[in-house]
Amino acid sequence: MRSIFGTSRLHGALMCGLLALGSAGGAIAADRTLTAQDYAQAERYMPYNTMPLVDHMVSTVHWLDGTHFWYVDHDASGDHYLRMDAATGKAESLLDQAKLAAALDKAGKHDIKADKLSISDYRVAADGRDEITIGGTHYLCNLKAAGECVDKATVVKTGKEPGVLSPDRKQEAFIRNWNLWVRDVATGKETQLTTDGVENFGYATDNAGWKHTDNAILEWSPDSKHIATFQQDQRKTGDMYLVVTKLGHPELQAWKYPLAGDKDVTMIERVIIDVPAHKVVRLKMPPDQHRSSLCDDVSCGEDGGWDDVKWAPDSKTLAFVSTSRDHKHETFRIADAANGNVRTVFHEDVATYYESGNGAVNWRYLPETNEAIWFSERNNWGNLYLYDLNNGQPKRAITTGEGNVTEVLKVDAKTRTVWFRGVGRTPGVNPYYQQFWKVSLDGGEPVLLTPEPADHTITLSDDGKYFVDSYSTTSKPTVTVLRDANDGRSVATVATADIKRLLATGWQPPEQIVVKARDGKTDLYGLMFKPTHFDPAKKYPIVDYVYPGPQTGSVRTFGFAPSEYDNQSLAELGFIVVAIDGMGTPWRSKAFHDAWFGSMGDNTLPDQVTAIKQLAQRYPWIDLDRVGIWGHSGGGNTTADAMFRYPDFFKVGWAESGNHDNREYEDDWGEKWQGLLVTNKDGTTNYDNQANQLLAKNLKGKLMLVHGSIDDNVPPYSTFLVVDALIKANKDFDMLILPNMHHGYAVDTPYVTRRRWDYFVQNLAGDTPPKEYALKPWPWR
Template sequence: MSSMNGTWRLSGAWLVGLIAAGLCSSGLAAQTRVLTAQDYARAERFLPYRTLPLVDHDVQKVKWLDDGHFWYRDHDADGDHFMQMDIADGKAAPAFDQAKLAFALGKAGGQPVDASKFPHAFDYSVKPDGRLDVRLDDKHYLCDLKDAGTCEAKAGHTGKDAAADEPGVLSPDGKSEAFIRDWNLWLRDVASGRETRLTSDGVEDFGYATDNAGWKHTDHAILEWSPDSSRIATFQQDQRKTGEMYLIRTRVGHPELLKWKYPLVGDKHVTMIERVIIDVAAKKVVRLKMPPDQHRSSLCDDVSCGPDGGWDDVKWAPDGSTLAFVSTSRDHRHEWFRIANATTGAVRTVFDEVVPTWYESGNGAVNWRYLPATHEAIWFSERSNWGQLYLVDLATGKFKHAITRGEGNVTEVLKVDPKTRTVWFRGVGRTPGVNPYYQQFWKVSLEGGQPTLLTPEAADHTISLSPDGKAFVDAYSTPTTPPVTVLRDADDGHALATVARADISRLKASGWVPPIPFTVKARDGKTELYGMMFKPTNFDPSKKYPLIDYVYPGPQTGSVRGRSFAPSRSDHQAMAELGFIVIALDGMGTPWRSKAFHDAYFEHVEDNTLPDQVGAIRQLAAKYPWVDLDRVGIWGHSGGGNATAGAMFHYPDFFKVGWAESGNHDNREYEDDWAEKWQGLLVTGKDGKSNYDAQANQDFARNLKGHLMLTYGTLDDNVPPSNTLLVVQALIKANRDFDMIAIPDVHHGYAAATPYVTRRRWDYFVQYLAGDTPPKAYELKPWPWL
């Protein structure tokens, strides 16, 4: 391999023969090109921060102000425009005076705000008196745009920034925020800022509403307010016996030790929760009459799954008298639907479901619902091999009937109207001939029957439903066609108004080309797999191109990451510009298809969809002569980092170059919830062997033949650095050459170091897979959102 660095002297004849052969003994191309800074600059044009601003009228955010009005952020060559639409007439007008608001926010916050480019995290609602309730990153303001326009930090948020350090969960009536302080739950009056302590027995590692899943630990409170704002459902989280994780911050002088609770696979003592209901007015804690529950969710690997917080598996009755919740076993195979009396704390188990692999309640949000008025519940199950909805009698715990049937999944229930007995839901794979990953929007009666399709276009639909459920905003697109955003009637789906039609003229003028969707057969030779291909814009079919496989194996998601339009998908097109074919493929074992498809490598996470990745690349090479099967590389982050190292160790003659970022290389060194769901509970025999041995990348490191780069953040509190260091230790012991970059003081994502790591990754594949010479120390521009 050292010959790649030019340290060997070769005779002229031998060198000519080597070039003529086109490949060196390792299967990599001899160096033939010297790339310039201009080549990298051309690639940089295809990064998201360069392409996103070139898409006009792609509505990125929609928020309903009330049943009849919503605002949205539009964009064109002049910048961002905040518009408000009245659904009665379908007309839109500026939502507010942007210049005035930007000036007022800049004056209040001490930092100028660009009126044409508000921060991505900008959000607002309208108070009854017409003032704007604005959230700007972690800050919160009340803004009056009358006259000159003024903004003031919201009451109670001065001095110590409570919005950032003690974020509150707003009550339904908008009068109070519940937050955590010193392991107890407190209440903050929104109008006056007055604070009241609700609990007093919370102590370190046994606190109320605390958000700590090990891999995630924040200051946000996890709780659910009752609809009348009189009660709070939450828990006291017991981590007193949970093991700790340690990291050290880079500094001059004595090291700073960071530690927090982080349960691992197989630990005897893991985090548990004791469920409680708090009477707000009486400041009374009612502890539910049941043993401590597992810190588990029916949806994800935390009790709070959504980006906006909340407690997914908890639903109040409208009158706040009872509380329905779902308990999940440690291995995610057993679910219990329970109802608690909010006054007494008495708990009744209504029904349960046991599955042979793992249970999930939907995609994006839990799909079960509590309908106490009719003593019913909606339950989501994959018992038919597809994710469907079922109606349950809460008096008997018996299933009445299936609400949805047939092939295809219900992915997310968006609304239930108990009065009309109607359910609105997103679904995939339910329309023959339509890409099975395209989400469409449906409604169906609780009595069952044929669902009504509300979004007929063969495209991926993003839905925002009005509060009263009578209308919805629908942005539909495909990976190759830009979005059209329309306002529709929720009864039959007919269009009420066009909100915006995206225009990609400026994007095309920059040289952009769309990705190429493709299908191949899975490992079983029958199942269709769907992927995306990216080719250089100066593609020459007479040439042979090395191929780079971007991989994220799941099982909770896949490599392609959505089928809506995106002008850039990661840096796939940018890498293609450097002389590669780049692909992303969702292999068997990833979600959105049938339950059997998702179960493909249950209890064998070392599979990582790699049989499908290898099979797909071979099929593409057989179909396209310009794919060079002798020069295949692979890269990925997190689970993709795990899969990349696994590919280099288990398929060392196929994958020649790998770039593995922050991989969970041995899930016994990762948080308990994720791996115990997909791999099962740790079982160790008398011989010391366990069901986790085959998934440990370090045990196969000796098989490495090609070039492997390992990267990680030294403060990675999601996948601890020890995961990578186990592989490093094994590679050294096996006397294998490898490369490594440790990025100081960054977490699971690389933050401001991302452009540097991206450029180094480009260099690595250019040098070792293409056999070319990268430009010296090209510097990518800082990315605005880092």
């Protein structure tokens, strides 16, 4: 499901295990016996082995101010922390790494090495010391003399609740006992802001069902004096239950988890808190849905925050967008921070679902000119429109034509300029390659600032004068340059990736492939992985790694990556592995994305089948009689669906943590992509077309079902529905239950990965795997 699958939450998982049940019908007669050396060769291409072999690949940087940024430059001798001056293009050491490592060791962090510091955040504190974050611990370090570091928590005594820092960095807001508090960063003094928060009706609480954390969801005003947040009402929301496996009495886990079709779901009451006055101003409007214009949570970004709320620069008003339960109706509103008055400005209604961008909420509030930038796919593509806030009417289209604005990175209200990432806007370029543009609010053609036909990752300076551009393709390693944001000219080269050490292992990049979709017209893009010992005279079974969408696809990136999960590793064992973004996935046109709205059982499978058939016609070394499929989360759903819906085509499937029926998953996911639940007079529903258990009787091939026993994203009951149906249909199948594992498999990941390799080797290739090969622990997890 969404994040479930996504970017983040989803794919980072390559999973875990313990309990195996059952065995399915006749395996192919073994042809060859693989050795531990064969598996070791496959393991050479796992991410933890390939990533360290890429030198000088800088994909992200961290701006310190308008003219300085820091980054990590890795080579064979380790990680080097550097700081570049954008004005001169000169780089120097960010800090003395050996001195820092020694100081951290004295401070009690004994597992640190100077060449592998793993710093996640760095800044200069107000007193001039270096403020460094490693592994979630914040250190204050004085490296000017002998070198000394102290854990910041031992200097300023505060509670342990995670806080949201104010813009002036003097306060942080946090949740305690369902109420919102602030603490003074310098002294640790804590002040309670609200007093009427109670269990399941608390302030700023972070609970989307599939996600439930202690983080506070809020937006500070620019002047650091007000907080926009909500009181989240879950008092009528249904509960989810899981049980931890242990000796003795089991431990029950329970939390609020609304399901699709529930009469009562989570609601929010919007408030603005005057921090100095400790005053709560409740917005004068009915309770709102716990929804987002972008994702299936009110907080979509990795850094938290409340995406659909934007403060005015003067902190007197804020704009926000309300999303209906079914995501078909969006309402743009403006609130007065002093009295809570709310004005509705305009609406957008759509037939399927509305999204405000890809990867980021793209609308902006421009109160100085009484305007707003609004994102819409009304012409079948994601474009930006300028609205008049006085009358709620559109003034003009800011961008037009084919291709999508994916992320607005900056708006300069004075020069009336917008900088944005976009895809599909340059003819002849892979439509998934992100490029960077600027455009005027007052009309005119957008200006392309990154002309290279490659995928571009952009990090814009705080003042918008410069940006760092890291660009690459699947076969061309990353080049990172500093550029002028006005015209895109190169100011300095930051780093150029060197893959000589990687190539020495025999590594080869995946091949980009293009096939036709189910309609015979639309181009589909994907990646194909072949063994490094590929022999065109042989016939190879093919494995389809799948993630169906709708919020992401099977291909993580069309930019450079030394490993795409374990796709190359699996190929090394004698397979052709493909990942293909079928219709129903994002980044293309609205029609492409909407291809199977309301029929989630589609799962891109018609595209996957026709694509594999086309590849088999194109390449005689693909064996169309031996087709396997696997995926995690949404891909686990798709895998089981494929084995049931196309039982004569897919012979072997490995389904991990699948949301096999979205009535058993959190409400926002299914209700966005499938629609609100409707039950007919005969008891059938509009969700029946996506329920895997209703098709389980069709199974013919070998199917492994995998799930973590305490998966709080996709609870294991979703897989149990399919298990129950298979048993009642007298079908053989395999199952692997991972005790005390969540949606990602953590320390069990190597075990599950090896078992998956074994499953395809034995049942699809007809070979014999080595006995209990042990993959290394995954240090990068």
